[in-house]
Amino acid sequence: LKPKAMQASEFDSSDEExxxxxxxxxxxS
Known part of the structure; x- marks a missing residue:
């Protein structure tokens, strides 16, 4: 969850939503 959240933050400015x-x-994927 944490590593995925870090990658998501790169996609969007927010890393929570x-x-x-x-x-x-x-x-x-």
């Missing part, structure tokens, strides 16, 4: 949404796609 996007991280939750991108968290699922990351696992699928």
């Amino acid at each position: 996007p991280f939750e949404e991108d968290q699922t796609p990351f696992q699928i």
